[in-house]
Amino acid sequence: MKLSSLQAIPRCFHTTRWSLVRQATxxxxxxxxxxxxxxxxxxxxxxxxxxRRSGYSPEDAEDLTQGFFARMLDRDILTTADPGRGKLRTFLLTCLRRFLAHETERRMAQKRGAGLIVSMDTTWAENRYLHEPVDHLTPDRLYQRRWALTVLEHTLRLLKDEYEDKGKGVLFEHLRPYLGLGVEPEQSYEAMAAKLGQSLTNTKTQVFRLRQRWRELLFEQVSMTLDDPSSEEIKAELSELMQCL
Structure with missing residues (x-):
């Protein structure tokens, strides 16, 4: 997907999740x-x-991830965020760096797995981590790329759920390659129209609507990670997201 294709911008946004999180305490x-x-x-x-990329073992990474979220909530760290900076992912990474620095001076008192803050499938996570490309990315770059992929994967899942709720799950699977994210190459519109047993015009319209809805979901999800986002800020964040891939 090319950023230049992201033309549709919602005229307004609901209160962002980032703003809600800062008010949670x-x-x-x-x-x-x-x-x-x-x-x-x-x-x-x-x-x-x-x-993990910073050199910690799987067990320590699990402990530290849980400990980070626990410390973040206990100390109301989110209320100290600078709204001017705006990016939740940057703020979280800064907080994590400080947390890891402090962890070199003390050991966590709780046993691993006690008082979980988030549900972590660490077997899945470690298997996923071991399949990360051997590209020698720094911990920072890996974090940024995983954030970008998480946003894309989440919006794709939301889009799929919307289609399935409307009884159009099969149609979604047929049209998904036109988003440019799947392993299967997109077919010509003529070939897809024949496969679906419908007119060429109808097929093109369905692909247009799929792409348009996905763009809307991307804008919505990215806006949730910015404080009081403007259309320009969301565009810039989406541009940076694509550069992280």
Missing amino acids: ADDSAEALDAMETLCEAYWYPLYAFI
Whole structure:
């Protein structure tokens, strides 16, 4: 997918999850707590990958990831974020660096697995980490790439769920290659129209709607990681996202 194709921009955004998370310590609403849980689940693997690439063992990486989220919540770290910087991923990485530096001076008191903050499938995570490309990426670059892939994978899953809820799961699987993310090459519109048993015009319209909805979801998900996002800020973040891949 090319960034130049991202033309459609929602005219307004709901309160971002980033903003909700920053209010979570002062607001115990279900919405704020749900936002915190969602973001923790979204970021735990990129943070885990950063820690592993920094030289820690799988067991220590699990401990440290859980310990980081626990420390972040206990000390209300999110309330200290600078709204001017805006990027949640940058803020989290800065906090993680400080946490790891402190961990060299002390050992975690809790046993591994006690008081879990996020549900971590560490077997899956370690298997995924071992399949990371052998490209000698720094921990920072690996973190950025895993964040970018997490956003793309999440929006793709949301899009798939929307199609399945409408009883169009099969159609989604047929059209998915047109998003440019699958392993299968996209077919010509003529070939796809024949496969679906419909007109060429209808096929092109369906592909257009698929791409348009995916762009909307991307803007929505990226906006959730920025503080008071503008369309320009979201465009810039999406551009950086693509450069991380």
